[in-house]
Amino acid sequence: xxxxxxxSNIEYMILGYAAAGVIMLLLVVSMVxxxxxxxxxxxxxxxxxxxxxxxx
Amino acid sequence: MxxxxxxxxxxxxxxxxxxxxxxxxxxRLLYGLSALTLVxxxxxxxxxxxxxxxxxxxxxxxxxxYIHVSSYAGGSVAFFVTVVAGGLYLFTRxxxxxxxAVASVKVGLPLMTVTLVTGSAWxxxxxxxxxxxxxxxxxxxxxxxxxxxxxxLRGAIEHPDRRxxxxxxxxxxxxxxxxxxxIVPRIRTDTLHPVVIGPSPNNPMANGEFEVRTxxxxxxxxxxxxxxxxxxxxxxxxxxxxLENAAARVQALKMRVLGTE
Numbered sequence: 388x389x390x391x392x393x394x395s396n397i398e399y400m401i402l403g404y405a406a407a408g409v410i411m412l413l414l415v416v417s418m419v420x421x422x423x424x425x426x427x428x429x430x431x432x433x434x435x436x437x438x439x440x441x442x443x
Numbered sequence: 444m445x446x447x448x449x450x451x452x453x454x455x456x457x458x459x460x461x462x463x464x465x466x467x468x469x470x471r472l473l474y475g476l477s478a479l480t481l482v483x484x485x486x487x488x489x490x491x492x493x494x495x496x497x498x499x500x501x502x503x504x505x506x507x508x509y510i511h512v513s514s515y516a517g518g519s520v521a522f523f524v525t526v527v528a529g530g531l532y533l534f535t536r537x538x539x540x541x542x543x544a545v546a547s548v549k550v551g552l553p554l555m556t557v558t559l560v561t562g563s564a565w566x567x568x569x570x571x572x573x574x575x576x577x578x579x580x581x582x583x584x585x586x587x588x589x590x591x592x593x594x595x596l597r598g599a600i601e602h603p604d605r606r607x608x609x610x611x612x613x614x615x616x617x618x619x620x621x622x623x624x625x626i627v628p629r630i631r632t633d634t635l636h637p638v639v640i641g642p643s644p645n646n647p648m649a650n651g652e653f654e655v656r657t658x659x660x661x662x663x664x665x666x667x668x669x670x671x672x673x674x675x676x677x678x679x680x681x682x683x684x685x686l687e688n689a690a691a692r693v694q695a696l697k698m699r700v701l702g703t704e
Contacts (some may be wrong), residue, residue, distance in 0.1 A: 394502040396568035403507040403564035404492075407514065407557045413554045418682060425689040432696040439700065 465685075473681055480671070480678045487671040496659030507565040509668040512639050514557040517672030519621050521551030521680055522590070526618045529611035541607035542691060544614050545597065546683035550676060552590050559587060570635065579627050579636035586620035594618060639665070 491509035498505035524547035532540035562580070563573045574580060593613055600606035628636045 391499050393497065393499050394504075394568065396501075397503040398504050399564050399568045400503040403504075403561040404488075404510065404565060406560045407510050410553055410557050410560065414550075414679070418679075418686060421686055422689065425666045425686065426691055429689065429696060432693065432700055435700045436696065 444663050460632065473678070476674070476678050476681075483671045483674065487668050490660070490664040490667050495661050495664040498661075501569055504565055505540040506570045507561050508639055509664055510672075511558055511561040511565060511674040512665065513668040515624075516552045516560060516562065516669050517676035518551045518554035519625070520552060520673050520676045521547045522614075522621050523620055524680060525695055529614040532607055532611045537686075538602075538603065538607060538691070541603075541610060542687040543590075543684055544607075544610055545594075547680055548590055548593050548614065550679045552587070552594070552684050554672070555583075555590065556585050561585060573618060575635070577636055578634045579624065582620065582624045582627050586624050589617045589620050628698045 487509075491506055495506065495509070497503060525541060525544050528540045528544035531537075532544065563585070566575070567573050593610065596613070597610050600609055622635055628634045628638050
């Protein structure tokens with residue numbers, strides 16, 4: 388485009404992409420950690436439920 | 444010792460919950476889609492950062508739009524699922540739809556956060572401010588707060604059935620804010636915010652702010668980004684639903700161990 392000076396603002400592009408990356412990473416990491424916690428809790432509760440069963 | 448509520452209407456019934464043993468083909472499909480999403484992310488980033496030409500007027504800051512606009516599209520897909528799940532819950536009263544609704548908000552909210560944050564990073568070099576009292580920006584902030592409040596208010600209601608009913612109605616009504624955010628720059632002239640796709644009252648002859656269909660790979664890049672964020676939204680939602688199912692199962696197990704089921 389004639390007569391137009393393209394601004395130099397790549398740092399804001401990097402900032403935007405980095406911020407989006409951090410948010411998405413936090414979402415995925417929080418999901419993985421929650422899944423692990425759920426699995427551990429479920430295993431513990433199932434064991435407790437087994438232990439509570441009256442013996443035949 | 445913790446005192447659990449007695450089981451009543453809408454209480455989690457252990458037998459009604461998914462066992463966590465999903466059909467193998469479904470799990471394989473989910474893993475396949477997740478892998479495809481990761482590969483697609485690389486393609487999306489390559490097209491957005493290198494393949495598409497640099498906008499002559501806005502410079503590299505314009506590339507933020509590839510994730511700013513499309514993360515909104517992905518978030519809208521998730522929030523639309525909230526509406527459908529809410530309607531299905533009100534119609535059937537099955538708790539699986541409530542779990543789908545809450546999972547969709549848990550996915551949609553971070554995606555809309557990406558939209559907000561990237562918009563701010565774009566506004567600083569282009570408008571010389573991180574934030575301004577613009578109708579589009581205000582509408583977006585209100586929408587974000589509405590869905591954040593959804594999560595807070597859900598946590599404040601203890602009875603599962605009442606909570607699910609409230610959340611279903613709230614989720615359906617809150618979607619009006621998503622629609623409003625989309626249409627506000629298309630109906631109002633007092634907004635600075637550009638319309639990226641299609642004409643606007645401020646620019647009626649344009650195909651969109653960056654002439655997305657014709658100019659320098661911009662249209663194709665935007666299409667790839669939109670597709671990626673929508674697919675990523677669905678994949679994340681699928682995982683999140685499994686997490687919600689697991690959480691409900693753990694809750695029901697707790698009740699069983701405490702002898703209150």
